[in-house]
Amino acid sequence: MLKNFKQSILVSLWFVFLTFPLLAVRVNTMDQVVVWRWMNMLWVAIGAFVLSYLWRYMLARQQVRKQVADEGGETRSKTQLLLEDMSFRYKAMGVILLAALVFPLVFDTYQSTIMISALIYVVLGLGLNITVGLAGLLDLGFVAFFGVGAYTYALLNHHFDLGFWITLPIGGILGCLFGVILGFPILRLRGDYLAIVTLGFGMIFKVVMENWDALSFGPSGIANIDKPSFFGMDLSLADSTIYIYYIMIAMVIFTILVTTRLRNSRIGRAWIAMREDEIACVAMGIDIARTKLSAYALGAFWAGMVGVLFASKTTFINPASFTFMESAIILSIVVLGGMGSILGVILGAFLLILLPEYMRAFSEYRMLAFGAAMVLMMIFRPQGIISNLRQTYKYKGSKEKINNG
Amino acid sequence: MAENKHKLLEVKGLTMDFGGLRAVDSVTLEVYEGDIAALIGPNGAGKTTFFNCITGIYNPSKGDILLHPKGLKTRRLNGLKPNKVTEMGLARTFQNIRLFPDMTVLENVMIGRHCRTNSGIFKAIIRSKSVRDEEQQIVESSYHLLEKVGLADFANEFSKNLPYGAQRRLEIARAMATDPFLLLLDEPAAGMNPQETSDLEQLICKISAEEQIAILLIEHDMKLVMNISDPIYVMEYGKKIAEGSPEEIKDNPKVVEAYLGEETE
Numbered sequence: 001m002l003k004n005f006k007q008s009i010l011v012s013l014w015f016v017f018l019t020f021p022l023l024a025v026r027v028n029t030m031d032q033v034v035v036w037r038w039m040n041m042l043w044v045a046i047g048a049f050v051l052s053y054l055w056r057y058m059l060a061r062q063q064v065r066k067q068v069a070d071e072g073g074e075t076r077s078k079t080q081l082l083l084e085d086m087s088f089r090y091k092a093m094g095v096i097l098l099a100a101l102v103f104p105l106v107f108d109t110y111q112s113t114i115m116i117s118a119l120i121y122v123v124l125g126l127g128l129n130i131t132v133g134l135a136g137l138l139d140l141g142f143v144a145f146f147g148v149g150a151y152t153y154a155l156l157n158h159h160f161d162l163g164f165w166i167t168l169p170i171g172g173i174l175g176c177l178f179g180v181i182l183g184f185p186i187l188r189l190r191g192d193y194l195a196i197v198t199l200g201f202g203m204i205f206k207v208v209m210e211n212w213d214a215l216s217f218g219p220s221g222i223a224n225i226d227k228p229s230f231f232g233m234d235l236s237l238a239d240s241t242i243y244i245y246y247i248m249i250a251m252v253i254f255t256i257l258v259t260t261r262l263r264n265s266r267i268g269r270a271w272i273a274m275r276e277d278e279i280a281c282v283a284m285g286i287d288i289a290r291t292k293l294s295a296y297a298l299g300a301f302w303a304g305m306v307g308v309l310f311a312s313k314t315t316f317i318n319p320a321s322f323t324f325m326e327s328a329i330i331l332s333i334v335v336l337g338g339m340g341s342i343l344g345v346i347l348g349a350f351l352l353i354l355l356p357e358y359m360r361a362f363s364e365y366r367m368l369a370f371g372a373a374m375v376l377m378m379i380f381r382p383q384g385i386i387s388n389l390r391q392t393y394k395y396k397g398s399k400e401k402i403n404n405g
Numbered sequence: 406m407a408e409n410k411h412k413l414l415e416v417k418g419l420t421m422d423f424g425g426l427r428a429v430d431s432v433t434l435e436v437y438e439g440d441i442a443a444l445i446g447p448n449g450a451g452k453t454t455f456f457n458c459i460t461g462i463y464n465p466s467k468g469d470i471l472l473h474p475k476g477l478k479t480r481r482l483n484g485l486k487p488n489k490v491t492e493m494g495l496a497r498t499f500q501n502i503r504l505f506p507d508m509t510v511l512e513n514v515m516i517g518r519h520c521r522t523n524s525g526i527f528k529a530i531i532r533s534k535s536v537r538d539e540e541q542q543i544v545e546s547s548y549h550l551l552e553k554v555g556l557a558d559f560a561n562e563f564s565k566n567l568p569y570g571a572q573r574r575l576e577i578a579r580a581m582a583t584d585p586f587l588l589l590l591d592e593p594a595a596g597m598n599p600q601e602t603s604d605l606e607q608l609i610c611k612i613s614a615e616e617q618i619a620i621l622l623i624e625h626d627m628k629l630v631m632n633i634s635d636p637i638y639v640m641e642y643g644k645k646i647a648e649g650s651p652e653e654i655k656d657n658p659k660v661v662e663a664y665l666g667e668e669t670e
Contacts, residue, residue: 069566258530261529261530261532262526262529262530265524265529265532265536265540266519266522266524266529266539266540266543267525267526267529268529269508269512269515269516269519270516270519272505272507272508272512273505273508273516273519276504276505276506276507276508277503277504277505279462279487279499279503280499280503280504280505281505281516282486282487282488283460283462283487283488283491283496283497283499283503284488284491284496284516284517284519284520284579284580284582284583285488285491285492285496285517285519285520285521285583286488286516286519286520287486287488288488294526298526388507390509390561390563391509391512392509392561393511393544393548393560393561394544395511395544395545395548395560396545396548
């Protein structure tokens with residue numbers, strides 16, 4: 001404790017020394033005097049001290065936790081224990097659902113639009129969570145599947161006047177198909193190589209869409225895509241936003257439901273086992289090729305579906321919406337939220353999408369803050385905001401165990 | 406050796422080359438029903454490579470691996486994928502423990518049930534009664550296996566938090582969950598203390614006797630091998646140099662030479 005304190009003071013003095021010529025001394029060339037800005041030095045000293053102390057404190061805490069884990073002690077944090085409590089979970093879910101349902105009635109269209117884009121990323125994050133979080137297959141070109149869905153709707157709507165609701169499943173299935181197409185060539189790849197190929201896939205999608213004018217109308221994109229119809233009625237802009245918001249809420253609930261079920265199924269366990277140890281997994285009789293393909297296909301399914309909704313929400317798409325940056329953000333959502341944790345991914349999506357929206361004033365520092373947050377996260381919570389909860393099962397004899405304490 | 410016993414595994418002239426290196430050189434080996442066979446030899450003799458060939462991790466350069474399941478057609482295992490080999494009823498453990506660290510002990514065993522169950526993606530989403538029943542069955546049978554290897558109390562712990570000896574036993578339980586008739590154990594007693602080793606010895610005998618699972622094990626702990634296994638196969642530099650009962654092996658000059666070096670005047 002005292003050692004940390006001393007070191008932090010040293011660090012802050014060092015920072016004062018380093019920044020002294022820049023921040024304290026100012027030569028006023030007009031009056032030929034030197035202005036000494038001592039207040040600046042004080043701020044630097046305090047800031048450096050607090051940051052350094054916090055840094056050390058966090059590192060020490062992490063060390064303690066690791067020690068406890070090594071000794072086989074309780075490693076679950078309080079939040080985790082709270083989350084494992086079922087009755088609390090149901091109550092919390094009820095409150096959140098209620099808040100989500102009244103949100104567009106309380107706030108204006110602008111807020112709803114922001115919320116819709118956050119929800120889109122929630123679904124994208126949950127989709128990628130299957131591939132990256134559960135199955136452990138890095139995918140840096142995930143946005144391509146999103147683009148497949150968006151272009152599916154845009155093109156089908158443009159050429160054949162197909163409606164939103166018919167295209168929704170088609171977009172999902174096409175996403176799936178492209179997932180399998182990507183999956184086949186990279187079945188044998190691992191680690192860095194996998195990352196490179198998936199990255200390439202994302203790039204290829206964008207380049208093809210930019211240059212294949214006959215299909216995609218090139219960089220000028222496709223405009224005037226229909227918004228979702230509400231039993232054939234024409235809705236005003238505000239109403240239609242609210243409508244899309246509710247569709248999005250339904251979609252998020254659907255995604256959560258399905259991904260939870262998948263994770264807790266035989267397939268989900270196979271994914272997790274594959275992530276943990278591929279050789280042991282195959283030695284246990286699990287078909288790796290099939291498991292990998294299903295992970296890609298089911299991850300891409302959600303991206304394809306939500307892509308359809310994205311196209312109908314913006315009514316205009318062009319390849320610029322599907323850059324590598326988007327893939328990176330979706331991946332960050334999964335990593336930041338907690339690989340494999342559904343709740344974590346949802347929180348991660350809200351944090352990463354809503355914070356930049358509401359902090360537009362600092363938008364110049366956005367990437368800086370983003371990078372710093374990622375680095376800090378990797379040092380202090382490599383498992384993400386909410387790490388995966390332990391799954392417990394009921395079996396004969398589990399009751400006796402509880403009674404015995 | 407009794408002639409009326411059913412032959413389960415037959416390996417004929419198995420050879421494995423890595424480039425110019427011949428890691429396994431025409432090894433022939435048989436495992437009969439009810440056997441606890443052992444494969445011993447100095448480090449680098451090619452024992453684990455031999456295991457990897459049988460279980461499909463490597464595709465052997467030459468030779469035949471024939472599996473004779475009781476009441477079923479003989480199958481040649483050469484070139485089959487590891488998961489197919491496991492489906493045929495041949496399960497294995499690993500020399501350096503390969504559990505799924507971030508899954509609970511029970512889930513680790515449940516993975517072993519994967520190839521004996523078959524609900525697919527759509528069924529998992531709909532989660533009908535039959536799927537729930539199957540899930541519950543997986544849980545129950547996995548828990549039952551944990552009881553057998555004495556890990557029932559740890560069922561909901563993460564497997565990475567288990568003590569070393571328990572991790573070894575969990576690996577055995579996981580392999581048994583695949584319903585094998587032949588179990589390949591790669592150095593099950595490595596790194597265990599004498600108490601854990603003797604527990605393991607009992608466990609292996611129990612599995613062999615109660616479950617009617619034949620066992621082929623690689624082991625360096627001679628006490629364990631001499632106590633429980635018959636026959637014993639000895640490998641050195643990729644070649645099989647001896648086979649026979651523990652007594653025969655003990656007195657075999659070739660084996661003594663392989664382990665202790667040549668006698669000098």
